[in-house]
Amino acid sequence: MPRINTLPGVPRWVxxxxxxVPLVTLPSGLWRIALVVGLPVAAEPVTGAGETLYVLSLTVVSEALALLTLGLVRPWGETVPRWIPLLGGRRVRPLAATVPALLGASALFGLYGWVGYVQVANLASGGITATQAQLWLLLLCYIPLLAWAPLLTVSAIAYHRRRA
Incomplete structure (x- = not known):
């Protein structure tokens, strides 16, 4: 098996x-990019600069937040990189990483419930897809997101146990 470059003391499963985490967020981001560039992945294409900016921003922000999970197992999650002004070289307090990570995971768990409710309501009105192929592609791209919150939770708890 290939070696994953992490800190000493980080269990392989963590x-x-x-x-x-960044891998489970990638398919939904690719689906949103396909939507913006006009590929037939949904019933209605994205129209307007504001909607395009929103969809692309959602993709960039979600992937950036997912990449932050790597800090829970990499050196920059314990010591702020030197190139960051004012904070570079300082140790990261365990709660400074753990609390935001667990709050983020809690928000994701809450979002799952809300999105599930909205999707059930949308199915009654036709949903955002027009064909079965579009629906299956949407599901294939968005179901991996369900792993984000549990993966973030176990990573954050393991980080806190290791550091505290």
Whole structure:
């Protein structure tokens, strides 16, 4: 098996969990990019600069937040990189990483419930897809997101146990 570059003392399963987070967010981001560029992935294309900016921003922000999970198993999650002004070289307090990570995971768990409710309501009105192929592609791209919150939770708890 290939070696994952992490800190000493990080169990392999935790490193795998943290590295999986950006991968489980990627398919939904690719689906949103396909929507913006006009590929037939939904019933209605994205129209307007504001909507395009929103969809692309959602993709960039979600992937950036997912990449932050790597800090729970990498050196920059324990010591702020030197190139960051004012904070570079300082140790990261365990709660400064753990609390935001667990709050983020809690928000994701809450979002799952809300999105599930909205999707059930949308199915009654036709949903955002027009064909079965579009629906299956949407599901294929968005179902991996369900792993984000549990993976982030176990990574954050393992980080806190290791550091505290």
């Amino acid at each position: 490193a795998l969990a943290a590295h999986a």
